[in-house]
Amino acid sequence: MTSDTRVILICSGKGGVGKTTLTANLGISLARKGSPTAVLDADFGLRNLDLLLGLENRIVYTAQEVLEETCRLDQALVKHKQEPNLSLLPAGNPRMLDWLKPEDMKKIVGMLSEQFQYVLIDCPAGVEDGFRNAVAASKEAIIVTNPEVSAVRDADRVIGLLNTNDIKPVQLVLNRVRPKMMESQEMLSIDDVTDILALPLLGLVLEDEQVIVSTNRGEPLTLIGSQSPAARCYSNIAGRLQGEEIPLIDPSQEGNGLGDKFRRLMQTKIF
Amino acid sequence: MTLRDILNKLLGRQPASAAKARERLQLVLAHDRTDLSPDLLEQMREEILAVVAKYVEIDFEGGEVSLETEDRMTALVANLPIKRTLNGEIKLKEKESSSSSEKNHEKKNNLSEQASV
Numbered sequence: 001m002t003s004d005t006r007v008i009l010i011c012s013g014k015g016g017v018g019k020t021t022l023t024a025n026l027g028i029s030l031a032r033k034g035s036p037t038a039v040l041d042a043d044f045g046l047r048n049l050d051l052l053l054g055l056e057n058r059i060v061y062t063a064q065e066v067l068e069e070t071c072r073l074d075q076a077l078v079k080h081k082q083e084p085n086l087s088l089l090p091a092g093n094p095r096m097l098d099w100l101k102p103e104d105m106k107k108i109v110g111m112l113s114e115q116f117q118y119v120l121i122d123c124p125a126g127v128e129d130g131f132r133n134a135v136a137a138s139k140e141a142i143i144v145t146n147p148e149v150s151a152v153r154d155a156d157r158v159i160g161l162l163n164t165n166d167i168k169p170v171q172l173v174l175n176r177v178r179p180k181m182m183e184s185q186e187m188l189s190i191d192d193v194t195d196i197l198a199l200p201l202l203g204l205v206l207e208d209e210q211v212i213v214s215t216n217r218g219e220p221l222t223l224i225g226s227q228s229p230a231a232r233c234y235s236n237i238a239g240r241l242q243g244e245e246i247p248l249i250d251p252s253q254e255g256n257g258l259g260d261k262f263r264r265l266m267q268t269k270i271f
Numbered sequence: 272m273t274l275r276d277i278l279n280k281l282l283g284r285q286p287a288s289a290a291k292a293r294e295r296l297q298l299v300l301a302h303d304r305t306d307l308s309p310d311l312l313e314q315m316r317e318e319i320l321a322v323v324a325k326y327v328e329i330d331f332e333g334g335e336v337s338l339e340t341e342d343r344m345t346a347l348v349a350n351l352p353i354k355r356t357l358n359g360e361i362k363l364k365e366k367e368s369s370s371s372s373e374k375n376h377e378k379k380n381n382l383s384e385q386a387s388v
Contacts, residue, residue, distance in 0.1 A: 149292050156300050185287035192293050196300065 009138035013154030015125030029238030031085035044092030054218025102136030179251035
């Protein structure tokens with residue numbers, strides 16, 4: 001699968017907008033749909049992807065040891081127990097800063113491409129060395145942003161850098177959408193953000209408390225087959241990434257259906 | 272106008288914030304995208320005016336050079352009303368109405384160079 005492996009960078013510029021959560025959920029979704037998928041945590045200084053996937057206790061080696069040839073790639077890959085199509089590879093150890101170079105990243109992604117159909121790279125925040133390393137190894141990108149001025153501004157900066165590095169396609173995921181605030185025009189609308197950034201919208205993700213619950217447990221929403229708003233959004237995005245035609249969720253219609261009301265009822269505390 | 276807007280007006284509260292966010296973003300991005308500081312923009316403006324002034328006499332007061340951004344494309348828009356060419360007296364004082372909102376970046380015209388030769 002070397003040539004048709006899709007190496008997708010998931011980046012945002014600003015931190016805390018939901019890159020890692022999106023990487024974890026997309027990885028699980030793609031794997032569940034039958035595609036061998038690797039998620040690479042390029043943020044080795046502050047790595048968190050292991051934690052969101054519930055794999056934090058199973059990391060022994062990282063990409064660093066693979067490149068130093070102290071272990072084989074399959075020894076460093078952490079296979080997800082419930083979803084064996086998904087493997088995690090941490091780029092490095094938090095203690096070893098300034099170690100990785102763009103060529104190292106290319107080499108490791110090249111090795112992953114021989115085994116996997118999808119390689120998702122969880123990019124570090126910022127536009128410095130960690131970002132440049134991750135970009136060097138990527139072919140296409142997903143920009144994650146929130147409907148907030150600072151997140152959109154940083155996304156714009158990153159899009160400019162991706163364009164100069166010839167990464168394409170670059171698609172947009174608008175995360176943490178609050179339909180009620182958009183309705184009362186206290187939040188940038190979907191059109192505002194897509195117009196300003198001029199990117200095709202791969203999907204939007206509704207604000208959802210269940211995301212926090214799932215990170216507490218180390219079980220991404222897509223893994224447990226949740227039907228919560230964010231879970232549906234994540235699997236829609238995975239489907240579109242694979243070329244399925246899935247219509248966008250209409251935020252103004254969210255939470256009004258009978259199913260949503262029932263789900264809310266089921267989440268009410270009784271005692 | 273929504274019921275909410277009317278209520279806000281009556282109570283003297285601020286209007287919905289999304290429009291403000293959009294407006295601020297568009298302005299800040301126009302400058303982020305070019306990587307030009309206001310100083311550099313001003314310097315470029317002066318140099319462009321000086322070059323144009325070699326060939327035609329322009330109305331320095333009405334001249335305007337600004338950056339406009341649309342769909343990730345940033346354009347340098349120069350609007351220079353021509354008084355006359357150096358060998359004729361053509362009146363071309365057509366000032367195109369440009370919808371630029373970036374006039375605030377235009378500093379006072381301190382150009383001393385004249386249309387010479």
